[in-house]
Amino acid sequence: MNYMNHPLSVRLSDATIARLGRHAQRMHLAPRTLAQRYVEEGLRMDEHPLIRFADGPAGRRARLVGTGKDVWEIIAAVRDNDGDAAETARYLELPLGLVQAAVSYYGADTGEIDQWIEANEQQLAEAHAAWSALEARLTEYPGDEDLANGELYG
Secondary structure, eight states, X not given: OOXXXXXXXXXXXXXXXXXXXXXXXXXXXXXXXXXXXXXXXXXXXXXXXXXXXXXXXXXXXEEXXXXXXXXXXXXXXXXXXXXXXXXXXXXXXXXXXXXHHHHHHHHHOHHHXXXXXXXXXXXXXXXXXXXXXXXXXXXXXXXXHHHHTTTTOO
């Protein structure tokens, strides 16, 4: 998420400032950066009540409430089903309304979700290439049949 740099003055209680500082320190962020993220995500969650945000190994991403699925995963499945949200809901065994909520969020934040999908596709391609290279190397070595027949040792 990119944050615009427009100054805004807000008054927060000492307790809120202290909590923000503790959270920011744990996350290795400046308090103002974390506050900006909280405001942006809060606005998005107000606009899309079935979306929440979660941290993970790959970064922070939009998630569909109660499913354990990221929005990008839902959108990738919708694409795989030729844009058919109802078919995607059946495939993922989710209520249609949840799939529609992910589609609605995607409509509002296409770039973010497309980046996640592209990153996943890149990781998949890299993993496939690594597997193919390993598989090719494994076929260079004699199999168990060669060992059992004593073909390796004449």
